[in-house]
Amino acid sequence: TITEADIEDILDELELELISNDVAVEVAESIREELKKELVGRRVKGKSEIPKVVEEGFREALLSVLEPKKEVDLMETVEKARQDGRPAIIMFVGVNGSGKTTTIAKVAKLLKDHGYSVVIAAADTFRAAAIEQLEEHAERLGVTLIKGERGDDPTAVAFNAVQHAEAKGKDVVLVDTAGRAYTDVNLMEELKKMKRVLEPDLVVFVGDALAGNDAIEQAKTFHEYVGIDCAILTKVDADAKGGAVLSISKVTGAPILYLGVGQDYDDLKAFSPEWFVERVIGGEES
């Protein structure tokens, strides 16, 4: 059987490997502990078999973290709302500069390609030229943008967009929100209020693949305030490690739906846990 002493070193290595991949320390430690519990006492034919057993266990442990606590499918959500005769409402949230607005443009393109009609709500009324940024995307994509003035109440702008979509029989409303520091309670409360008013079908957390330990605090706090249904990780193309997927899954249980892999509209890739796990285990560089 495998003893603790047999695997201490290898577990240390795996933990460091996770941390090197930008998995939060806390999450890396908990994966290590799980794995240890799983392996110690397990029967093996000989010591030489241990590395293989550990690798298999490690793979399983990672996959189990990425196992969503509930299934979420973007297209199904939109289709279901359409069948109910109402627009699906999808809110995008995240910290400053994580890629929300760009991701919304990509998702709008994806939905449009699937034959759905899209309305975008420019509910970031705070940042300079946030509205103009979306305007340009909406124009290029040929989708409707509902906007207000800089400084307007973001919830009111989003609400207008929903009313517009209802009146025109549109299929989906994508709500862009201002990036915010999760440490700012007022801004988090504002988001909570928006959610209460809009009752969205989905809240999508947009996280940055370049982020390390902070991903966990971000996901935790946004989850606490608005509840995260699923996540999209951006900038995966930017030589990013992307361990944030494990951190986000671990603290929210929300599935990662897509990865952002570039700045073009088609640079949105379906996420697969297996792909990520191979990337970590294979030690492949980005």
Next chain:
Amino acid sequence: MIGFADRLAEITKKIKGASIIDEDFVKEVVRDVQRALLEADVDVKLVLELSKRIEKRALEEEPPAGVPKRDYLLRIVYEELVELLGGEKTEGLDIDLSRDVNVIMLVGLYGMGKTTTAAKLARYLQRKGYRVGLVGADPYRPAAGEQLRQLAEEVDVPVHVEDVDDAVEMAVKGVEALKDECDVVIVDTAGRDRLSEDLIDELREMAERIEPHEVLLVLDATVGQKAGDHAEAFHEAVQLTGVVITKLDTAAKGGGALSAVARTGAPIKFVGTGERVDDLEEFNPRSFVARLLGI
């Protein structure tokens, strides 16, 4: 989760509380420091190097007369961290009014806060009495020029965004347009990463043409293990003269910036502490580390 500052405060308490400092105790403290630094996103290799140095010094060096051993251990941890940051003093910007014009270029990864920082720096320099201008050189991001224009209006400085789709030309024309009326022009560039070779080449060419006196890497406090690699690529292309860490108003620790400094030798010069144009502070290594150590 226990944050970096909490961790180090804990370590500090542990050190202060220890009556004898033996090898086991030193090792335990070093392990704690290690964990804290990893939680702060400092490069894994760098953490291992640093902790080895701390351990070695703690075991070998005799504290000066009158300094209790435990205080000395604490001082070693502190010193090594400050050392990592490039020393106790903060370097200011290289601005010389006898020059035709002083050029500051801001570079970095996507969404780090370059454009916002350009406006913050404009305000900061304006308050010091300089005539400052902003130049837009990001032809890619939708409304990047408009963002800079609105921010320029807010800080009330001239701005030039040449209406072409070539980033180098935008920078050259912009500096040209503003250099007579300004002492300092700040050039805002598009986000890019070490793998985007064309964009890195574009940056190199831009720097060759506008010959910046300062090239600041803008890095947000959330960036993790890859910060050092990216910083190095920017450094190779355009010779960084400094780093600005943004988004320090969150709980993110900014350990990525330590890796960037370690790999390039470029010192941290400013920190961004919010979204508004006034939210910029001169970097203070002493208080930064003191804050981290909880002392």
